Amino acid sequence: MAAPIDFYFDFSSPYGYFASTKIEAMAAKYGREVNWRPFLLGVAMKITGGAPLPSVPMKGDYARRDFARSAAYYGVDYKLPSVFPIASQAPARAFYWLRQKDPNQAKSLAAALYRAYFVDDINISNPEDTVAVCAKFGLEPDEVRSAINDAAIKDLVKTEVDRAIARGAFGSPYIVVDGEAFWGADRLAQLEKWLASGGWKY
Amino acid sequence: MAAPIDFYFDFSSPYGYFASTKIEAMAAKYGREVNWRPFLLGVAMKITGGAPLPSVPMKGDYARRDFARSAAYYGVDYKLPSVFPIASQAPARAFYWLRQKDPNQAKSLAAALYRAYFVDDINISNPEDTVAVCAKFGLEPDEVRSAINDAAIKDLVKTEVDRAIARGAFGSPYIVVDGEAFWGADRLAQLEKWLASGGWKY
Numbered sequence: 001m002a003a004p005i006d007f008y009f010d011f012s013s014p015y016g017y018f019a020s021t022k023i024e025a026m027a028a029k030y031g032r033e034v035n036w037r038p039f040l041l042g043v044a045m046k047i048t049g050g051a052p053l054p055s056v057p058m059k060g061d062y063a064r065r066d067f068a069r070s071a072a073y074y075g076v077d078y079k080l081p082s083v084f085p086i087a088s089q090a091p092a093r094a095f096y097w098l099r100q101k102d103p104n105q106a107k108s109l110a111a112a113l114y115r116a117y118f119v120d121d122i123n124i125s126n127p128e129d130t131v132a133v134c135a136k137f138g139l140e141p142d143e144v145r146s147a148i149n150d151a152a153i154k155d156l157v158k159t160e161v162d163r164a165i166a167r168g169a170f171g172s173p174y175i176v177v178d179g180e181a182f183w184g185a186d187r188l189a190q191l192e193k194w195l196a197s198g199g200w201k202y
Numbered sequence: 203m204a205a206p207i208d209f210y211f212d213f214s215s216p217y218g219y220f221a222s223t224k225i226e227a228m229a230a231k232y233g234r235e236v237n238w239r240p241f242l243l244g245v246a247m248k249i250t251g252g253a254p255l256p257s258v259p260m261k262g263d264y265a266r267r268d269f270a271r272s273a274a275y276y277g278v279d280y281k282l283p284s285v286f287p288i289a290s291q292a293p294a295r296a297f298y299w300l301r302q303k304d305p306n307q308a309k310s311l312a313a314a315l316y317r318a319y320f321v322d323d324i325n326i327s328n329p330e331d332t333v334a335v336c337a338k339f340g341l342e343p344d345e346v347r348s349a350i351n352d353a354a355i356k357d358l359v360k361t362e363v364d365r366a367i368a369r370g371a372f373g374s375p376y377i378v379v380d381g382e383a384f385w386g387a388d389r390l391a392q393l394e395k396w397l398a399s400g401g402w403k404y
Contacts, residue, residue: 047259049251057249058372062383072404073392170260181264186388190275202274 002198004033005191006176008164010041011088011124013172014067015185017114018074022188023175024107030195032177036099036107038092039164040157041172048170052085070185077119086117086125090148092157094130097147098139100156112137204400206235208378210366212243213290213326215374216269219316220276220387225377226309228390232397234379238301238309240294241366242359243374250372254287272387279321288319288327292350294359296332299349300341302358314339 005027009016020036027034045051053063064080071078091113099106116122116133124130127148134144147153168174168181175182175191178199182191194200207229211218222238229236247253255265266282273280293315301308318324318335326332329350336346349355370376370383377384377393380401384393396402 044260048261049253049258051251056251058246058367058370059250062370062372062385065383066385066389069392069404072402073395165260168260168264170264181267183264183268184388186386187268190271193275200274202271 002030002032003178004035006035006037006167008037008039008167008169008172008174008176010172011038011091011110011113011117012085013041014078014118015070016172017078017118018070018076018185019173019175019188020111020114021076022074022185023173026188026192026195030192032195034107035103036095036110037160037164038088038095038110039161039169039172040088040092042087043161044165044170047165050170054084074185077115079119079121081117081121081123083123083125086123088125089154089157090127090130091117091124091133092160093148093150093153094134094144096156096160097144097150097153109134109137109139204232204234205380206237208237208239208369210239210241210369210371210374210376210378212374213240213293213312213315213319214287215243216280216320217272217387218374219280219320220272220278221375221377221390222313222316223278224276224387224390225375228394228397232394234397236309238297238312239362239366240290240297240312241363241371241374242290242294244289245363246367246372249367252372256286276387279317281321281323283319283323283325285325285327288325290327291356291359292329292332293319293326293335294362295350295352295355296336296346298358298362299346299352299355311336311339311341 007023009020023034054060067080095106095110098109113124113133117124122129122133124133131141131144135141167176171183173185177194180194209225211222225236256262269282297308297312300311315326315335319326324331324335326335333343333346337343369378373385375387379396382396
């Protein structure tokens, strides 16, 4: 089987959420696996000097419209969360904890966490809200709560964030396949062209 | 006829160049006119805190690949200019000077200036290089040279840049139609959906 696709995203990123609803089907079509790798965009922004879109003059108002319009364009359920953006340590820790046990189940959990935040307006930056989403998903609340507070899991997330940044991830989604990087839900069409042609020469 | 499309772009912007090769045909398909409005991205960046992509850590390397890959994706001739990015006062002044006399000819000149920079590697930030492109286009070199140095033309460009920014243009291309803004060559598909549906409700 061809090399897997690394899918870097922040749980606070609308464009990461949009891409997350498309990438598994696209990868499957071309016989690829997807490694889901949540990371923390705020750490990357310390390097790039970037700032969350809503706080940038001029860009902020545009971004809010573009989120909603892009959601409609991609046919994805979406509502701007009441609190946005958020720190996403709690969902990232829950994800990587579960991933150690069951990578496929962890992907489904990521989808549930994204949906909780961007459809049901649940503020998953609060550990107890992430615990509640995990409980509804079928996980044991006390186990999730312990994991979110576990120093080893915190270190694991830090390591994954450092690896993502070392790989070049400065935005969300940031998708790498065969050494080629694609930034943004709006690059899914170029990613598909890459996958379809088995390494498009440009 | 439906309202025209305002097409804001910087002569130094690859994505503005890509969009410039597509927008007239798209507009014509839906019975719209296009107002070409070059502006100076550097002025907007003083407000947004942005910086030219190549100088941003992590983003710079990605951007150079994305320029080339996006050009191939859109089927547009492109070569990263030796000097990039550039200040684009000279081509903007030549454009607005000609636009006063003949708006349609000014659009063709803009296309020629973009091509000179992004295909033939001519550094149009140099007034004499812009004059040479205009001469090849059929304009009188001395007239263009005078226009580029004319205080009234300089003021006209400043006014146009201020208007673009007042309109919300913080990036290139920035396309406004019926009060709806689309940022980036990668939003042309959403622009087309807007035009096709006569004001898509999302």
